[in-house]
Amino acid sequence: MNDLAPFIAGLPKAELHLHIEGSLEPELMFALARRNRVAIPFDSVEAVRAAYSFSNLQDFLNIYYAGADVLRVEQDFYDLADAYFARAAADGVVHAEIFFDPQTHTDRGIPFQVAADGLLAAMDDAAQRHGVTSKLILCFLRHLDEAAAFATLKAAEPWLDRIAGVGLDSSEVGHPPEKFARVFAAAGGMGLKRVAHAGEEGPPDYVWQALDLLNVDRLDHGNRSLEDPALVRRLADDGMTLTVCPLSNHKLCVVPDLASHPIDRMLESGLRATINSDDPAYFGGYVADNYRAVATARGLGKADLATLARNSFTGSFLDDAEKARHIARLDAYVAAH
Ligand SMILES: Nc1ncnc2[nH]cnc12
Ligand SMILES: [Zn+2]
Numbered sequence: 001m002n003d004l005a006p007f008i009a010g011l012p013k014a015e016l017h018l019h020i021e022g023s024l025e026p027e028l029m030f031a032l033a034r035r036n037r038v039a040i041p042f043d044s045v046e047a048v049r050a051a052y053s054f055s056n057l058q059d060f061l062n063i064y065y066a067g068a069d070v071l072r073v074e075q076d077f078y079d080l081a082d083a084y085f086a087r088a089a090a091d092g093v094v095h096a097e098i099f100f101d102p103q104t105h106t107d108r109g110i111p112f113q114v115a116a117d118g119l120l121a122a123m124d125d126a127a128q129r130h131g132v133t134s135k136l137i138l139c140f141l142r143h144l145d146e147a148a149a150f151a152t153l154k155a156a157e158p159w160l161d162r163i164a165g166v167g168l169d170s171s172e173v174g175h176p177p178e179k180f181a182r183v184f185a186a187a188g189g190m191g192l193k194r195v196a197h198a199g200e201e202g203p204p205d206y207v208w209q210a211l212d213l214l215n216v217d218r219l220d221h222g223n224r225s226l227e228d229p230a231l232v233r234r235l236a237d238d239g240m241t242l243t244v245c246p247l248s249n250h251k252l253c254v255v256p257d258l259a260s261h262p263i264d265r266m267l268e269s270g271l272r273a274t275i276n277s278d279d280p281a282y283f284g285g286y287v288a289d290n291y292r293a294v295a296t297a298r299g300l301g302k303a304d305l306a307t308l309a310r311n312s313f314t315g316s317f318l319d320d321a322e323k324a325r326h327i328a329r330l331d332a333y334v335a336a337h
Pocket of ligand 1: 019022057064169171172197200248278281
């Protein structure tokens with residue numbers, strides 16, 4: 001399989017499921033802790049990495065929210081995103097649609113503007129420096145209430161021309177999509193795209209709710225949809241894109257091991273699956289690592305890998321002409337390799 005590594009690295013791809021706070025590498029965490037004089041409960045980069053062993057989503061989220069505390073000023077958010085784009089470009093990413101969690105910052109007294117302006121400046125520079133285009137998606141934390149989500153949507157108003165959509169993340173079980181139906185309707189009315197994490201740990205019913213009550217344009221994870229054949233048919237018939245995150249699924253025990261990852265079953269069922277890294281600094285790999293991991297574990301060949309990359313453009317929020325341009329480049333790459 002090793003011989004697929006260069007093919008994967010050069011394969012043009014979009015990343016559609018990336019939490020920018022989840023790209024905070026321990027080295028940068030330490031540098032920002034020092035720069036901002038923030039205490040962190042670790043005494044070395046190695047100790048941070050050693051703590052990254054999770055039994056479920058909540059285990060991970062506790063560490064992820066604690067890590068984000070080192071992000072204090074605009075430059076920190078710039079440095080975070082700047083590092084992600086450099087790493088993504090090396091993995092053949094030509095377009096990224098990145099999530100950020102404003103409430104993780106505003107609840108610590110960091111204004112919305114600090115996070116948004118820092119990220120947007122890095123996104124602008126990434127287009128110049130690496131030729132990587134990007135869009136920003138604001139996620140509501142689902143463990144918080146509807147009023148807090150509405151307040152976040154209100155805070156975002158001055159930036160709406162630079163925000164592509166809204167998403168829903170954090171602790172899934174016990175926080176069904178229906179809790180956010182009204183805020184998603186409001187976001188849709190403002191012309192924003194809608195995505196939601198569903199079926200990562202939550203039941204197929206949460207995926208139905210994401211489709212029918214949130215009217216999502218794209219589904220994040222969606223693994224547990226496979227338990228419901230009618231839901232699989234609905235997702236396939238709708239041409240719904242699923243942003244699947246294999247290394248995340250393994251680290252958060254959504255699958256027991258990569259050898260049982262359902263990525264190829266998803267493709268065979270007619271689902272428009274894509275490969276993404278979710279929180280690469282915490283899960284041990286960026287997007288190309290995720291492609292390589294499933295290629296090895298599930299025996300995927302070049303045709304499957306190209307389908308996954310093609311799906312990433314089809315499922316993006318780029319306009320049709322941009323999608324067609326990327327897909328033509330991808331097809332030319334595949335024909336030449
Ligand atoms: N995998 C994930 N699921 C839910 N919320 C998240 N926030 C960051 N990563 C997440
Ligand atoms: Zn996620």
